[in-house]
Amino acid sequence: xxxxxxxxxxxxxxxxxxxxxxxxxxxxxxxxxxxxxxxxxxxxxxxxxxxxxxxxxxxxxxxxxxxxxxxxxxxxxxxxxxxxxxxxxxxxxxxxxxxxxxxxxxxxxxxxxxxxxxxxxxxxxxxxxxxxxxxxxxxxxxxxxxxxxxxxxxxxxxxxxxxxxxxxxxxxxxxxxxxxxxxxxxxxxxxxxxxxxxxxxxxxxxxxxxxxxxxxxxxxxxxxxxxxxxxxxxxxxxxxxxxxxxxxxxxxxxxxxxxxxxxxxxxxxxxxxxxxxxxxxxxxxxxxxxxxxxxxxxxxxxxxxxxxxxxxxxxxxxxxxxxxxxxxxxxxxxxxxxxxxxxxxxxxxxxxxxxxxxxxxxxxxxxxxxxxxxxxxxxxxxxxxxxxxxxxxxxxxxxxxxxxxxxxxxxxxxxxxxxxxxxxxxxxxxxxxxxxxxxxxxxxxxxxxxxxxxxxxxxxxxxxxxxxxxxxxxxxx
Numbered sequence: 001x002x003x004x005x006x007x008x009x010x011x012x013x014x015x016x017x018x019x020x021x022x023x024x025x026x027x028x029x030x031x032x033x034x035x036x037x038x039x040x041x042x043x044x045x046x047x048x049x050x051x052x053x054x055x056x057x058x059x060x061x062x063x064x065x066x067x068x069x070x071x072x073x074x075x076x077x078x079x080x081x082x083x084x085x086x087x088x089x090x091x092x093x094x095x096x097x098x099x100x101x102x103x104x105x106x107x108x109x110x111x112x113x114x115x116x117x118x119x120x121x122x123x124x125x126x127x128x129x130x131x132x133x134x135x136x137x138x139x140x141x142x143x144x145x146x147x148x149x150x151x152x153x154x155x156x157x158x159x160x161x162x163x164x165x166x167x168x169x170x171x172x173x174x175x176x177x178x179x180x181x182x183x184x185x186x187x188x189x190x191x192x193x194x195x196x197x198x199x200x201x202x203x204x205x206x207x208x209x210x211x212x213x214x215x216x217x218x219x220x221x222x223x224x225x226x227x228x229x230x231x232x233x234x235x236x237x238x239x240x241x242x243x244x245x246x247x248x249x250x251x252x253x254x255x256x257x258x259x260x261x262x263x264x265x266x267x268x269x270x271x272x273x274x275x276x277x278x279x280x281x282x283x284x285x286x287x288x289x290x291x292x293x294x295x296x297x298x299x300x301x302x303x304x305x306x307x308x309x310x311x312x313x314x315x316x317x318x319x320x321x322x323x324x325x326x327x328x329x330x331x332x333x334x335x336x337x338x339x340x341x342x343x344x345x346x347x348x349x350x351x352x353x354x355x356x357x358x359x360x361x362x363x364x365x366x367x368x369x370x371x372x373x374x375x376x377x378x379x380x381x382x383x384x385x386x387x388x389x390x391x392x393x394x395x396x397x398x399x400x401x402x403x404x405x406x407x408x409x410x411x412x413x414x415x416x417x418x419x420x421x422x423x424x425x426x427x428x429x430x431x432x433x434x435x436x437x438x439x440x441x442x443x444x445x446x447x448x449x450x451x452x453x454x455x456x457x458x459x460x461x462x463x464x465x466x467x468x469x470x471x472x473x474x475x476x477x
Contacts, residue, residue, distance in 0.1 A: 033384040036471050037362040038069050041332045046318035047083040047137060047202070048244060048281055051326060053334055053363070054081040061365055066336060068366040068381050073097055073121050084135030087121070092129045094142050097121040102138040103185030104153035110185055124152075126187055134200040141198050141205060142187065149195045149207055150187040157205060158184040160217045160226050163191040167226060172219050201242035201279075206251060212236045216251065241287070243279035252279040252287050252299065260289045260299050271297075271305055280319035285354060288319040296327055298354050309357045311335065323355045326363070335360040368472045369453075371399050380448050382473065388440035389473060390450035400460055400477055406449060411442060415460050422451060431459050 038061060043054040053061045053069060060072035060081055075095050078087040085098035096104065097119055100111045106124040111117050129145040139153030151161055156172035159165035164183060171178050190207065192215055197208035204218035212235040216228040239254040253261055258272035262284075273292045277299070280286040284301035288308075291297060296311040308325075314335075316328035324338025337358040366381030369391065376399050380392045393411065394404050402415035409424040421430040427441045442451040453473065454464045462477035 030385050031387075034381060035068050035364045035366045038334045038365040039332050041328055041334050043080050044316050044318055044326050044328050044334055045082045046278075046320050046326055047135075049320070050083045051318070051320075052081055052083045053328075054078055054087070056332070060087070063363070066339070068364045070366055070378065070381065071368045071375055075121050080133055082133055082135035082140075084137040084140060086133055086135050086140045088130055088133045088142075092131070092145070094124040094127045094130050094133060094140075095121045096124055096140065102154045103182075104138055104140055106140065106152045106185070106187055108182070108186045110182075124187060132198060134198045134205070136200040136202050136205065138202070139200070139205075141190075141200055143195060143198045147195050147210065148193065149190040149198055151190050151205070152184060152187045155181045155184040156219050156225075157203070157217065158188070161190045161205060162188045164188055169225060172225050197239045199240045199242045201244040203244070204242045204251075206240045206242055208237050208240055212238070212256060214240060214251070214253075239277065241277045241279040243284065243287075244281040252277050252284075254289075258292070260287075260297075260305070261303060262301075270303060276317055278317050278319040278325075280321060283322060286319060286322050286324070288317045288325050290314060290317045294330065296325070298356075300354060306354055306356050308355070310337075310360055311358070322352050323358070327360065334363040336363050337361070365471070368470070369396060369475065370467075370472050371396070371475045372477060380446070380450075382453070383445065383450065385443075385445075386440055389453045390440070390443075390445065391453045393449045393451055396453065396475070397456060397460070400457070400462060400475070402460055411449070411451065413456060413460070418460055420456060420459050422456075424449065429455070 038053060040055050041053045042056050045052045049065045051063050055061065058076040058078045059074045061069040062072050063069040075087045077089040077091060079090050080088040085096055087095045089095065096106055099117065100109065100119060103110045105119060127142055127150060130142045131145055132143040134141040136157060139151060139157045142150045151158055155178055159171040160167045192207055194210040195207045196210050199206045204216065206214055206216040208214055214237055217226065218228060219225045236256045237253050238256045241252040243252065254274060254277045258274050259270050260274050260277055261270065274289045275292050276290040278288045287299040289297045289299045294313040296308045296314055296317055298306045298308055311327055313330045314327045315330050318326040320326060320338065327335045329335065337360045369376045369378065369382065376396060378392060378395050382389055382391045393406060397404050397413055402413050405412045411422040413420040419432055422442050424442045424444065427437050429436050429438055438452060438455050440452055442449065457464050457475055462475050465474045467474055
């Protein structure tokens with residue numbers, strides 16, 4: 001009996017220890033909230049791993065891969081936007097913003113090399129009655145109501161498409177002399193007429209004429225450059241989608257009869273009823289086609305069409321990479337699926353099998369922060385952990401005029417007569433020499449140092465409020 005009692009007591013002790021460990025684990029489990037679904041969207045676009053969504057109020061949202069969308073500029077009245085930072089308004093005007101290293105803003109100027117200027121949205125002068133836009137990121141294209149197309153930006157692509165240039169290879173080779181290159185920094189007419197559709201990627205541009213024929217120009221990794229000389233056997237094209245590739249790439253075609261394919265029509269007529277197409281980067285096996293019934297289909301290079309189950313009631317699509325894409329539904333929600341990584345295909349590895357079933361997830365937008373009615377650009381999204389909002393170390397507080405320093409986990413923030421000392425994973429802080437405890441300590445999160453927003457902001461003399469309608473943190477100083 002003594003032996004039995006001894007083991008019973010030991011068992012009880014072990015059970016108590018296990019309970020305490022489990023209880024501690026659950027007590028320390030962090031509850032993390034990162035944002036909300038991206039809704040109210042009217043247009044989406046993708047370029048490699050960069051993505052963009054336009055909200056109906058004109059707000060631009062951008063993200064990389066499968067990250068959360070971050071708030072960009074607001075262009076009231078915008079009805080379309082492209083990853084290259086160009087937007088079209090309902091009044092037919094075109095607006096550009098961001099960097100200008102290739103003259104893509106269209107204002108006749110160019111940023112100096114290695115400059116990191118981030119220009120605010122401005123109207124591109126000289127353009128009116130525009131009905132469609134396309135972007136190769138370093139150059140932009142605009143189609144007008146009178147069926148003419150304008151192009152500006154990268155002098156390599158511009159010089160081969162405009163009649164006011166005499167194209168030579170120097171325009172596409174670094175450090176070579178480029179005569180009258182500055183002309184490329186303002187919109188000029190493409191040397192074709194009767195244009196009804198346009199498309200572009202980083203190194204290609206295509207137009208569809210009223211008769212259904214296609215013209216194409218591009219720069220293909222020093223192998224070929226200029227106008228594409230491939231025979232165009234068909235004249236029944238309604239729209240095109242350019243596939244990004246270092247070489248010639250592929251051109252996905254949408255025909256007038258609603259079928260999808262490439263240069264030559266197939267011997268047997270394929271399924272029709274498609275209204276939009278999107279070519280995937282680097283591989284022609286993962287192109288997307290949108291059917292008039294709202295379903296999404298994968299279009300392979302061999303002409304096969306495979307319906308992607310799990311997607312319905314869609315109004316827009318963007319192919320991203322192998323078995324990856326974006327889709328916009330009829331309620332304005334953006335859905336994504338796949339890893340959105342194109343690199344493996346670029347390195348020549350075997351292509352994954354095309355999937356017919358996916359599990360789409362709604363794209364989330366991050367919380368925004370507004371300082372005195374102006375949104376603060378953030379290097380990383382704010383995150384709520386156990387009810388406390390954390391932000392990247394510098395963005396907000398430097399915008400408040402504070403000085404921020406960091407060394408080996410120790411953080412110092414100062415503004416005027418106020419000084420704040422914090423330490424990563426330490427709940428004790430020092431404000432103006434006085435020790436104070438905080439509920440949630442600074443920490444490392446996804447390789448970044450984040451700090452509690454409200455504590456530091458209020459210590460600097462500012463106030464913090466939440467706008468739950470648009471998930472915005474409002475700071476007044």
